[in-house]
């Protein structure tokens with residue numbers, strides 16, 4: 040036995056780190072490849088099937104190696120899991136003393152300066168915000184890390200955190216009177232001193248894109264980078280290599296300038312007029328978005344920037360000439376209003392630190408607006424606009440990130456390890472490698488130890504509605520055989536939808552169904568926080584959870600609490616998505632087919648994630664139902680099937696029912 044095999048043997052030290060530990064050949068294969076990559080400082084791209092134990096496979100070699108390592112995960116939740124659970128367990132099992140640290144984005148740490156400012160002002164529109172703020176002040180008095188996830192009394196998503204955390208735009212950095220006890224600075228210092236730092240992809244990309252003061256300092260010091268959940272990296276990197284400007288940020292500039300201008304330079308200008316002009320121009324800009332709530336122009340009695348918008352994304356190139364002119368006029372008005380305040384802030388910047396800060400912010404906004412308005416149409420970027428509920432954001436996004444990524448990779452001779460349960464399509468990594476420009480990397484598939492043929496059944500029913508039907512999920516659930524199947528399931532069910540609209544339709548249908556089945560609990564995305572939904576789903580044992588994209592991955596429910604996954608249709612990205620459109624046009628200019636090069640592989644990876652929710656341990660059994668006949672009836676659908684776990688397949692609902700009944704008897 041090699042030292043590595045001894046380490047991963049069922050009687051070896053790792054068995055002390057996890058209850059029920061057993062030797063898995065896929066795990067040893069992966070760990071060996073990672074150890075080799077660390078030694079040679081090269082690049083490895085590895086797919087680890089469900090159940091391989093990829094976390095231990097990279098942590099064990101890293102903990103036994105000299106040098107500094109950075110581990111990046113897709114979410115903050117996974118970061119906490121690694122830092123609080125996996126790394127300490129493994130450290131103690133291996134008897135090593137490596138210093139570990141976790142680093143999150145600045146919005147995850149309390150900002151003592153802003154907290155104090157708002158404590159003095161003490162103005163809150165709603166009583167619950169004032170109460171939450173009091174809890175935050177209490178938390179600030181005893182926390183040692185300032186990590187807001189430790190403040191149990193206030194939800195991490197509470198809006199009031201904006202008054203107690205910083206952004207890169209409003210942080211005073213080295214000029215801050217609280218810099219010596221600043222939690223953001225302290226977390227960065229701990230990260231700089233640690234042997235292993237756990238970050239998330241957003242932070243890693245911010246570091247690469249030098250998107251924050253103090254960033255860009257982490258990667259150069261690192262010898263090994265492990266990117267877990269690597270399938271999510273390209274989209275996050277694309278977002279970070281973008282330049283963006285939102286009406287929300289314009290609103291912050293206006294409101295902060297008004298408050299700070301009146302406080303420290305009241306005589307300098309008519310602050311209400313200057314700031315009101317920005318708010319008005321921003322509100323007019325929002326109204327350029329097709330479908331904006333107010334239509335036409337501003338209404339006199341409407342408070343600017345507060346009317347809800349619908350979620351929408353639209354590319355500049357898809358606008359007709361008249362719309363472009365309208366947008367351009369609105370953008371000019373925004374630029375003029377920001378230039379006007381910038382000039383006043385410049386003259387008065389020396390009167391107070393925060394005026395100087397606001398001057399820098401307005402300067403940066405002018406530059407981003409200029410970039411957006413004057414973009415060369417041949418540049419390899421897409422200009423697009425996005426509306427969310429209360430903001431409109433302008434983006435300039437590169438559709439090819441390979442060069443930017445390559446620059447980072449060749450900068451330092453270090454090991455890069457990309458690992459995920461879903462990277463390959465039909466055994467090929469081509470799509471992933473091409474998107475990040477990693478064609479030279481070594482690739483590996485570490486097979487799952489699960490017996491998918493025995494553990495799972497994939498049903499694509501013979502009789503299915505048109506996959507393009509707007510109410511597909513309702514039509515699917517209306518079929519008596521499918522409803523019968525749901526009645527047969529003894530354990531929990533996930534209904535994974537491809538859109539929020541489908542979530543609504545499924546909720547309406549299942550809402551009626553649970554009235555007749557009062558022992559079943561219905562849990563719907565958005566009704567309570569995500570982690571709470573998942574906890575309740577696990578605890579209930581036979582609940583039904585309905586969710587869209589965020590539930591397709593990162594959810595682990597072993598056992599009978601989840602025995603059926605129902606997916607409405609193939610998760611193709613909307614073809615009119617501006618970034619997708621731009622990438623498609625770019626590929627077509629190279630004579631390539633956008634559907635097979637982008638949409639198909641990306642849908643295959645997402646479907647693989649969704650289907651992967653079902654079997655999470657050797658003893659799990661279950662059924663996946665996919666309500667999209669294209670999966671069985673088209674050549675590309677059959678290609679996608681080959682990427683999924685190798686379940687037994689059927690098109691017969693009756694056979695699936697028999698399978699479910701047999702599960703109930705086991």
Ligand code: SF4
Pocket residue numbers: 149150151152153205209210211212213215216217218221222223224
């Ligand atoms: S340095 Fe920035 S984050 Fe830290 S306390 Fe000051 S303003 Fe807040």
